Amino acid sequence: MAHAARVRRVRERMDDLGVEVLLLSTGPDLPWLTGYEATPLERLTVLVLGRGGEPVLVVPELEAPRLGDIEDRVPGLTVRPWAETDDPVALVGELGRGARRVAVGDHTWARFVLALQDALPGAAFVPSSTVTAGLRAVKDPAEVDALRAAARAVDAVVVEMRDRPFAGRTEHEVHRELVERMLARGHQEANFAIVASGENGASPHHDPGSRRIGDGDVVVCDFGGRRDLYCSDVTRVYVVGEPPAEVADTWAVLVDAQEAAVRAATVGTPGETVDAAARGVIEAAGHGEHFVHRTGHGIGVEAHEEPYLVSGNTAPIEAGNAFSVEPGIYLPGRFGLRLEDIVVATPSGPERLNSAPRDLAVVG
Ligand code: ZN
Ligand code: ZN
Numbered sequence: 001m002a003h004a005a006r007v008r009r010v011r012e013r014m015d016d017l018g019v020e021v022l023l024l025s026t027g028p029d030l031p032w033l034t035g036y037e038a039t040p041l042e043r044l045t046v047l048v049l050g051r052g053g054e055p056v057l058v059v060p061e062l063e064a065p066r067l068g069d070i071e072d073r074v075p076g077l078t079v080r081p082w083a084e085t086d087d088p089v090a091l092v093g094e095l096g097r098g099a100r101r102v103a104v105g106d107h108t109w110a111r112f113v114l115a116l117q118d119a120l121p122g123a124a125f126v127p128s129s130t131v132t133a134g135l136r137a138v139k140d141p142a143e144v145d146a147l148r149a150a151a152r153a154v155d156a157v158v159v160e161m162r163d164r165p166f167a168g169r170t171e172h173e174v175h176r177e178l179v180e181r182m183l184a185r186g187h188q189e190a191n192f193a194i195v196a197s198g199e200n201g202a203s204p205h206h207d208p209g210s211r212r213i214g215d216g217d218v219v220v221c222d223f224g225g226r227r228d229l230y231c232s233d234v235t236r237v238y239v240v241g242e243p244p245a246e247v248a249d250t251w252a253v254l255v256d257a258q259e260a261a262v263r264a265a266t267v268g269t270p271g272e273t274v275d276a277a278a279r280g281v282i283e284a285a286g287h288g289e290h291f292v293h294r295t296g297h298g299i300g301v302e303a304h305e306e307p308y309l310v311s312g313n314t315a316p317i318e319a320g321n322a323f324s325v326e327p328g329i330y331l332p333g334r335f336g337l338r339l340e341d342i343v344v345a346t347p348s349g350p351e352r353l354n355s356a357p358r359d360l361a362v363v364g
């Protein structure tokens with residue numbers, strides 16, 4: 001009854017914040033709360049959760065067959081299908097009448113938010129993340145299991161790629177193979193697959209392109225998708241042929257930095273302290289200026305969510321937080337290196353969900 005418990009916690013949080021109605025449409029909050037994901041359509045789907053009454057899911061009639069056993073997962077939920085000529089915004093307006101404080105999904109299309117504001121005059125709108133972000137950041141056991149299964153799937157892809165040829169193929173060809181292998185390993189969708197070879201590796205979010213991978217190239221592969229609603233995200237580096245000493249030495253620094261950050265990621269430690277643990281190792285090796293992004297991000301039904309491991313985040317890590325630990329070293333015009341695993345904070349210490357080998361993979 002994980003979803004029932006989540007609805008209960010959301011209601012408590014709404015009480016604390018004085019939010020009278022929660023409206024969830026497209027985006028991660030709805031599947032987290034109900035297991036159902038709205039199709040991003042011009043036809044509005046919205047869950048209306050008042051503090052008092054039972055939740056109502058306003059859904060286009062032709063989407064209703066996708067709902068599955070939602071009424072079993074979310075006790076008390078009523079499905080209100082609307083027909084092609086009905087006005088779903090007016091329906092939500094009736095359900096939410098009189099509300100003074102409304103939380104609306106962060107990912108809800110602006111055209112719907114604007115229409116809903118007209119339909120609920122006098123209500124102040126706040127983003128749903130004010131209600132959900134802190135709750136979503138603390139994973140329950142079912143969510144940790146889902147993240148673990150997603151991590152195992154991409155770990156298998158990491159290992160498969162160690163036996164694959166890289167030289168002579170374009171980044172885009174390798175990208176497509178990563179996507180296909182994620183799907184073959186049980187992901188329903190691929191969110192992204194960065195393949196950044198040679199000097200392209202110095203750009204952390206490089207778009208895989210037509211560059212042909214050659215002898216001696218260092219290739220950053222950062223990929224993830226979703227398996228049963230929960231995200232994976234892993235980064236490993238492949239080198240065509242034996243890596244030169246500079247690449248191997250820099251990689252050793254990164255492995256130490258990641259290990260230091262994982263060890264630091266204990267319950268009660270501020271997010272920024274974990275970031276500083278990785279940064280300290282990289283700075284000591286003289287590469288401080290080449291570590292150009294935060295150390296990590298939370299992960300769940302969304303690939304990037306709270307908590308963020310970044311300077312300025314003083315919030316302590318809580319048991320159940322799941323996040324990436326992904327330090328990188330980027331040398332403009334030359335190559336880049338990044339090492340990323342997903343970690344869950346538990347009362348007995350940080351637990352890595354990824355277990356694929358962390359060495360530089362030598363490929364052909
Ligand atoms: Zn990134
Ligand atoms: Zn990543």
Ligand code: ZN
Pocket residue numbers: 233297324326340
């Ligand atoms: Zn990541």
